[in-house]
Amino acid sequence: MRPLQSYRMRLKRKRAKLRAWRKHFSLLPVKDRTARIRPGDVLLFCTFRDEYVRLPYFMKYYRDLGVSHFIMVDNDSQDGGREYLAAQEDVSLWTTKASYKKSRFGVDWLNWLQGKYGHGHWTLVVDPDEFFIYPFCDTRPIRALTDWLDTSQVRSFGAMLLDMYPKGRIDAVPYRLGQDPLEIASWFDPGNYVIEKNKAFGNLWIQGGPRARVFFRDNPKKAPALNKTPLVKWDKRNAYVSSTHMLLPRGLNLTYDEWGGEKASGILLHAKFLDTFTAKAEEELQRGQHYSASLEYKAYADSLRDNPDLWCKWSEKYINWRQLEILGLMSKGNWA
Amino acid sequence: MLVHTAFDRAEQVARHWAAAGCPLVIHADKGVSKPAYEAFKASLSDLPDVRFSKRHRCEWGTWGLVAATQGAAEVMLNDFPDVRHVYLASGSCLPLRPVQELIDYLADRPQTDFIESATTADVPWTIGGLDHERFTLRFPFSWRKHRYLFDRYVALQRAVGYRRRVPNGIVPHMGSQWWCLTRQTLSAILSDPERDAYDRYFKKVWIPDESYFQTLVRQYSRQIESRSLTLSKFDYQGKPHIFYDDHLQLLRRSDCFVARKIWPFADRLYNAFLTDNAGAMKRTEPNPGKIDRIFAKAVERRTRGRPGLLMQSRFPVEGRENGLTCAQYSVFEGFSDLFENFEAWLAKATGTRVHGHLFAPDRAEFSDGQTVMNGALSDSATLRDYNPRAFLASLIWNTRGERQCFQMGPRDHIKNLEWDLAKDPNAQISVITGAWAVPLFKSNANFSDIRKEAARLQQVESKHLEVLRSPWTKARVRIWTMAEFIEAPMEPLQTIIDEIGQQNLRGLAEVPRMSDLSGFGQFLQNLKNQGMHPYLMGDFPVAHDPHEPSHNKPKPYLVQ
Numbered sequence: 001m002r003p004l005q006s007y008r009m010r011l012k013r014k015r016a017k018l019r020a021w022r023k024h025f026s027l028l029p030v031k032d033r034t035a036r037i038r039p040g041d042v043l044l045f046c047t048f049r050d051e052y053v054r055l056p057y058f059m060k061y062y063r064d065l066g067v068s069h070f071i072m073v074d075n076d077s078q079d080g081g082r083e084y085l086a087a088q089e090d091v092s093l094w095t096t097k098a099s100y101k102k103s104r105f106g107v108d109w110l111n112w113l114q115g116k117y118g119h120g121h122w123t124l125v126v127d128p129d130e131f132f133i134y135p136f137c138d139t140r141p142i143r144a145l146t147d148w149l150d151t152s153q154v155r156s157f158g159a160m161l162l163d164m165y166p167k168g169r170i171d172a173v174p175y176r177l178g179q180d181p182l183e184i185a186s187w188f189d190p191g192n193y194v195i196e197k198n199k200a201f202g203n204l205w206i207q208g209g210p211r212a213r214v215f216f217r218d219n220p221k222k223a224p225a226l227n228k229t230p231l232v233k234w235d236k237r238n239a240y241v242s243s244t245h246m247l248l249p250r251g252l253n254l255t256y257d258e259w260g261g262e263k264a265s266g267i268l269l270h271a272k273f274l275d276t277f278t279a280k281a282e283e284e285l286q287r288g289q290h291y292s293a294s295l296e297y298k299a300y301a302d303s304l305r306d307n308p309d310l311w312c313k314w315s316e317k318y319i320n321w322r323q324l325e326i327l328g329l330m331s332k333g334n335w336a
Numbered sequence: 337m338l339v340h341t342a343f344d345r346a347e348q349v350a351r352h353w354a355a356a357g358c359p360l361v362i363h364a365d366k367g368v369s370k371p372a373y374e375a376f377k378a379s380l381s382d383l384p385d386v387r388f389s390k391r392h393r394c395e396w397g398t399w400g401l402v403a404a405t406q407g408a409a410e411v412m413l414n415d416f417p418d419v420r421h422v423y424l425a426s427g428s429c430l431p432l433r434p435v436q437e438l439i440d441y442l443a444d445r446p447q448t449d450f451i452e453s454a455t456t457a458d459v460p461w462t463i464g465g466l467d468h469e470r471f472t473l474r475f476p477f478s479w480r481k482h483r484y485l486f487d488r489y490v491a492l493q494r495a496v497g498y499r500r501r502v503p504n505g506i507v508p509h510m511g512s513q514w515w516c517l518t519r520q521t522l523s524a525i526l527s528d529p530e531r532d533a534y535d536r537y538f539k540k541v542w543i544p545d546e547s548y549f550q551t552l553v554r555q556y557s558r559q560i561e562s563r564s565l566t567l568s569k570f571d572y573q574g575k576p577h578i579f580y581d582d583h584l585q586l587l588r589r590s591d592c593f594v595a596r597k598i599w600p601f602a603d604r605l606y607n608a609f610l611t612d613n614a615g616a617m618k619r620t621e622p623n624p625g626k627i628d629r630i631f632a633k634a635v636e637r638r639t640r641g642r643p644g645l646l647m648q649s650r651f652p653v654e655g656r657e658n659g660l661t662c663a664q665y666s667v668f669e670g671f672s673d674l675f676e677n678f679e680a681w682l683a684k685a686t687g688t689r690v691h692g693h694l695f696a697p698d699r700a701e702f703s704d705g706q707t708v709m710n711g712a713l714s715d716s717a718t719l720r721d722y723n724p725r726a727f728l729a730s731l732i733w734n735t736r737g738e739r740q741c742f743q744m745g746p747r748d749h750i751k752n753l754e755w756d757l758a759k760d761p762n763a764q765i766s767v768i769t770g771a772w773a774v775p776l777f778k779s780n781a782n783f784s785d786i787r788k789e790a791a792r793l794q795q796v797e798s799k800h801l802e803v804l805r806s807p808w809t810k811a812r813v814r815i816w817t818m819a820e821f822i823e824a825p826m827e828p829l830q831t832i833i834d835e836i837g838q839q840n841l842r843g844l845a846e847v848p849r850m851s852d853l854s855g856f857g858q859f860l861q862n863l864k865n866q867g868m869h870p871y872l873m874g875d876f877p878v879a880h881d882p883h884e885p886s887h888n889k890p891k892p893y894l895v896q
Contacts, residue, residue, distance in 0.1 A: 139582035191711025191734040194723035220722040265649035334638030
């Protein structure tokens with residue numbers, strides 16, 4: 001049974017690579033500065049659409065972490081985000097008008113770009129509203145983490161998605177260009193997550209948080225997955241299978257310890273719930289370009305019309321990574 | 337100084353040593369490309385007392401490191417006749433105290449060899465189960481690159497009972513590879529007439545760099561201090577811990593002479609320790625205690641983790657949780673049926689957090705009617721039943737420091753949880769069997785419905801009791817039948833409360849109010865008459881219960 005299963009996974013991986021190759025024809029280069037990538041650079045890969053207002057802070061955040069080069073895919077933005085990024089010296093930019101959904105939510109595009117430019121590099125795949133937190137991120141650059149992972153012979157690093165939200169109505173405080181979104185969306189759910197193991201792919205399936213608590217309380221099975229493996233020492237044979245939730249080969253999904261210990265892990269602070277969100281939810285619902293027939297956005301649109309307040313008495317205000325470590329949302333593992 | 341990467345840092349450190357008047361012999365790994373090596377050599381060419389020794393390929397755990405050390409040490413002893421102590425360092429070592437302090441320290445101890453050297457029998461040192469076998473088996477395959485062959489070959493040698501002979505009956509010792517030896521000792525080791533035999537033997541020992549000098553030094557040294565002057569910590573896989581900028585204060589306070597391994601991009605550390613010559617000048621003995629604790633904690637976290645925590649990077653398979661929950665908690669079954677004000681009473685008597693039926697069908701009855709609990713845990717029954725195990729583990733984790741108590745009963749959704757509860761050593765489960773009949777007895781429902789419901793509850797509870805009585809149960813379980821319990825209610829209550837251990841020592845000042853049970857015996861008899869035999873309550877006399885006050889009272893019945 002096991003060789004058969006391995007073979008099936010191999011086929012899946014090959015299919016993902018093939019899809020990536022097919023879909024890459026729709027990518028048009030806007031600015032290709034990949035010649036500037038040097039060995040050892042940490043690369044960031046990202047797809048975006050009409051996110052200009054978020055991009056300046058996003059770039060600043062990851063530059064400060066020590067990301068050396070950004071490889072971005074613009075999905076037909078109309079708000080000037082493309083022009084902004086094209087002018088950045090550390091960005092290589094592609095653009096496409098193709099369907100987000102048909103590229104499996106950007107995964108195919110990024111798989112191809114990662115295969116082409118990411119081989120042998122540590123690659124970080126995030127969305128414009130995700131902010132990567134890892135142990136000691138306030139004192140050590142991301143290169144310290146990847147060097148340590150290299151010496152520990154670890155190839156992938158897990159970071160759970162942590163939904164951040166403001167206190168009060170989501171649309172109460174407007175988000176300004178260049179602002180730290182966590183100033184507004186600074187609250188999170190500290191301890192209501194559920195985990196199951198995905199036996200086929202070996203990854204953990206994590207759900208919970210404010211989205212399960214508010215939007216999916218009657219249908220928790222449909223609540224969005226929060227497990228992610230955004231930081232991977234990329235090999236051209238690797239492939240993301242479903243967003244950054246699952247990878248192949250399966251060994252890359254084993255970012256957790258099964259014998260009682262804790263591996264090091266991080267957090268993706270998910271600053272999705274800003275005032276821009278209510279409008280976005282409506283728009284995405286119209287486009288129908290999201291996962292599982294945009295079910296998630298349907299749920300949002302319904303609840304948001306009534307009372308967009310995710311905050312509750314037991315919400316926790318974000319301070320720093322040490323707080324998340326103590327709460328048990330992430331771990332230092334044996335990194336000290 | 338052994339160097340294989342980060343040459344700019346190695347150069348910086350080499351200059352630091354040289355500036356203090358220490359001659360240096362540098363060995364660069366043979367894996368380093370020729371241009372890089374030449375550039376490195378050229379960068380240090382202005383220093384007169386720097387030599388480069390013959391290059392060897394230094395793979396971790398192989399003989400190359402020892403050969404490199406031997407070669408470099410020979411150059412050192414030949415070229416610099418004034419040298420009295422030789423310090424083995426690496427390119428990622430960083431002197432923490434002014435070099436002059438180290439020189440003075442060694443000058444005060446001219447005959448002392450600083451080398452960590454312990455017998456394998458005494459110290460459970462090693463990773464991967466090989467300790468004395470390091471010295472009695474052969475290891476031709478690389479552990480890093482050919483793990484499979486390495487393991488198979490070890491297994492084969494064990495199977496055929498192969499053992500190597502240790503030459504001249506030397507006793508193998510092990511220790512940190514970073515030492516500081518006197519000229520006398522080092523030259524004696526290097527010019528030993530038997531050296532060929534030793535070298536041949538150690539070439540096939542596993543990780544000889546941690547045992548060659550450590551063993552041979554015992555033959556010659558006059559005075560051994562079995563410790564390394566280099567602060568070097570290893571994690572559970574035998575890899576050295578790495579120091580970063582944020583360790584600056586920690587390293588300063590350690591008073592160690594040299595630390596490894598330093599991250600090459602730790603600019604603040606290099607700036608702090610290589611440029612300020614003032615130093616602390618404390619002349620104290622090295623004291624790495626605090627660093628030890630931090631790294632020991634890190635290893636503990638990696639191998640044992642925080643018990644009771646389920647999270648993205650700690651998700652133990654069944655049986656390895658080290659406790660599903662992180663703290664003790666109490667489960668009460670039947671108590672709130674039998675007593676009218678049990679929850680309020682318990683909260684008052686113990687000062688703990690007392691919830692209602694957390695697994696009730698309609699919602700999780702958190703204490704004080706809250707709809708959300710610590711950790712933003714929702715009271716939604718759907719969310720709870722989606723993963724009751726995670727619900728319980730989260731609740732106990734989120735309320736660390738405050739003991740949790742909750743009610744349970746056969747009406748609750750416990751089917752998916754009862755095994756987890758029973759197997760959790762943190763659970764204190766107290767059961768009054770059959771007490772579920774009291775609300776039925778008090779209810780105003782049709783008797784046929786009551787009969788049906790009673791049959792169902794009895795079945796659920798008897799299954800549940802089987803679980804609690806199973807040999808796999810690790811929880812502290814106490815079970816009374818209802819009849820047994822009301823016979824003398826104070827005694828069991830006192831025991832339970834004592835075990836929770838937060839009550840005042842004067843005993844229970846107040847007692848919970850028991851439901852009025854007059855007529856309960858008859859109620860049970862009625863059930864029996866309908867063919868439904870309620871047996872979990874124990875034996876209740878049909879007619880008049882002697883424990884009840886004879887007068888027909890609406891007054892609450894106090895158990896005293």
